Amino acid sequence: MASRIGVGKAAANSVSSQYGAKSTIPVDEANLSTTASVVTTALTMDDARTVKVAALQQAIASGTYNVSSSDVADKVISALLR
Numbered sequence: 001m002a003s004r005i006g007v008g009k010a011a012a013n014s015v016s017s018q019y020g021a022k023s024t025i026p027v028d029e030a031n032l033s034t035t036a037s038v039v040t041t042a043l044t045m046d047d048a049r050t051v052k053v054a055a056l057q058q059a060i061a062s063g064t065y066n067v068s069s070s071d072v073a074d075k076v077i078s079a080l081l082r
Helices: 009-013 034-044 048-062 069-081
Strands: 014-016 022-024
Touching: none
Parallel strands: none
Antiparallel strands: 014 022
């Protein structure tokens, strides 16, 4: 647990009393993983794939989307060989 919210490290670990003695106080901590950071970034970004998917949906709906049969065959064969 590495992140501290609201106070600096020195202030969080010890507090000086009015008599000069230091006492240690417990500190609440939070540790955010890199995965959480990536997910947060992904959720806040505009997704360029959304535009591409919409264009593909429109092409399929209008009947103008064509797929090369040899490309499909190549992908099927390579998937079966794995």
